[in-house]
Amino acid sequence: MxxxxxxxxxxxxxxxxxxxxxxxxxxxxxxxxxxxxxxxxxxxxxxxxxxxxxxxxxxxxxxxxxxxxxxxxxxxxxxxxSGHEEPLYPGAMEHLHRLKADGWRLALATGQNRRGVTRNMMREGWAHLFLSSHCAEDGPGKPDPAMLSAAMRACDACPATTVMIGDTAHDATMAVNAGVLPVGVAWGFHTAEEQWAAGVVHVASDFTDLEAALARFADQTHLQRLTA
Structure with missing residues (x-):
């Protein structure tokens, strides 16, 4: 898996x-x-x-x-x-579909409230992509590890087999607090420098770069299981 x-x-x-x-x-x-x-x-x-x-x-x-x-x-x-809908970043949907097709388990952890999560889950295809979604209304928000802990319970995962992908230092700190690998992206709200300072192991420049970083993590996880 x-x-x-x-x-x-x-x-x-x-x-x-x-x-x-x-x-x-x-x-x-x-x-x-x-x-x-x-x-x-x-x-x-x-x-x-x-x-x-x-x-x-x-x-x-x-x-x-x-x-x-x-x-x-x-x-x-x-x-x-008024009809406004925030756009997905170019390549995001294709990236998620590739991960799902490759057998990854996917979840969401966001500072949005449940209304915002529900609105996003109505995007075409999202309901079938994510096994679970977790938000600040469910309990302590970022950087508390509660959302990641809930995601791991819901998806039958543990810190060693989980990676958190976000664009802020708050995402990275939450991951560190949960013992989860933090990976950043360069196109969001916080700078790469702010994310590095919070403990990310990689800041992806685009979704191709992110996919390569996740593939390396999956390979390392697989090797650890074989040698355990």
């Missing part, structure tokens, strides 16, 4: 950079706060929404923070009600 590949969504499979920044700015305007620049917004992507918004405006009290979160959610819903 091939290893388990756990994927982040935002910045890894789905290009949500513009929509997350736009919703953050709209939420700030609704509360009379200064609009955050993209660099500030991107740092919190991957964390739970409440934690990400707290980092944007650390001076807010609990009531104000709840209103900020609600304003972001409202802005995001308006985007989708």
């Amino acid at each position: 091939k290893p388990l590949a756990v994927f982040d969504i935002d910045g890894t499979l789905v290009d949500s950079r513009a929509s997350i920044h736009e919703a953050s700015c709209e939420a700030a305007r609704a509360l009379g706060l200064p609009e955050p620049d993209y660099d500030r917004v991107r740092q919190g992507v991957g964390l739970s929404l409440t934690e990400a918004m707290r980092r944007l405006e650390p001076g807010l009290d609990a009531t104000e923070l709840a209103a900020f979160v609600a304003a972001f959610q409202s802005a995001f819903r308006r985007l989708y009600d």
Whole structure:
């Protein structure tokens, strides 16, 4: 049996950079706060929404923070009600299909809420690709290892046979905390340098590079089983 590949969504499979920044700015305007620049917004992507918004405006009290979160959610819903759908990164779907056809087990671990996960699972083909999905609403968010632990239980895997693929330092730290191999991608929210600092073993430049890195991990895992 091939290893388990756990994927982040935002910045890894789905290009949500513009929509997350736009919703953050709209939420700030609704509360009379200064609009955050993209660099500030991107740092919190991957964390739970409440934690990400707290980092944007650390001076807010609990009531104000709840209103900020609600304003972001409202802005995001308006985007989708207007027909907006965030695009997949070029090559993402083909990559997932190749892994699935090759026998990999696939799961999701994301800072999105369950509504966001459900929306993404409605993408054509996704319901048949992933064995399980785990989000910040299920328990502690990234970088706590809870989501990865749940994914391994659901998919009958262990840390030695699991790899986490994400675009942020939060993904990498979660993987390290779970004893799972962290692999980064270069096209999302955090820089390669930020991911290296958090402990990734590789930052893929494109999906071809990512596929090669996962193949090496699968070969090493197979060899370890044979020699155990």
